[in-house]
Amino acid sequence: MxxxxxxxxxxxxxxxxxxxxxxxxxxxxxxxxxxxxxxxxxxxxxxxxxxxxxxxxxxxxRAMIFDRPLLTWLRNSIYVAGVTTVASLVITTSAAFAFSRFKFYGREFALILLLAIQTFPGVLSLVAVAQLLTALGLYGKHEGLILAYTTGTLVFSTWNMKGYFDTIPIELEEAAMIDGCGPIQSFILIALPLARPALAVTALLGFLAGWGDFIFASVLVPAPDSMKLVVPGLFSLANSQSVPWGNFAAGGLLIILPTIIVFLMLQRFLVSGLTVGGVKG
Incomplete structure (x- = not known):
């Protein structure tokens, strides 16, 4: 008692x-x-x-919406965060399912390597990422920023998704293949619907990576107002003489609305997606 x-x-x-x-x-x-x-x-x-x-x-x-380029910054951030979310989902689910269901040479080493990469702070890779994007012709473009954000979300999301796929009985997919489904069909029709909580976590991480970052967005897209994202855009309101605190506070409150909307859409899946996927090896 x-x-x-x-x-x-x-x-x-x-x-x-x-x-x-x-x-x-x-x-x-x-x-x-x-x-x-x-x-x-x-x-x-x-x-x-x-x-x-x-x-x-x-x-x-009123000043932030009509006098400042806030709507342009929001549009840029929604584009970057949205594409990052989709790319993270496609790559992470495919990689996690392969790690969970197939035995291949180098599998254990690849999983350990992912964990080793996670131990390094992402900011340490900033110079190397900038050099790679310059070589690819993507420096200063939103597509380069999407590539950087997507790779940054893959490690944790892949491990979390793998752990969730491990909890789904493989017999369900085998039964689907007996009924005529191929490996890809069983993955799309059976595994993905059952992994919706983990997909919600992956989607949220991808969206947050592309929405709230300052350092990568400032360094990799050193662009005029028409290319800035919301966080670097708000920071650019300040100058050496003054800071428009009222505009800054209003803009800060406005830019959290998309995050709240995404969270409310995914919240019923988040707890189980984190806990179940996080305890399986």
Missing amino acids: IRKPSRPVLVLQYTILILGVLFAVYPLWFAFLASGRTGDRLYTLNLLGMFIPTEWTFENY
């Missing part, structure tokens, strides 16, 4: 939880307050205004 915690212990637990929630939520709330202030002010002298919106204007949102 599980003993119920005493009242002091419950009070301490709830206090810690409430403080943790406030610590996590307040930065977002602070940005929301800053986005509604006039005059590009990050702070207000009104103590109450640090916690509730005592003043409000939509000017910063």
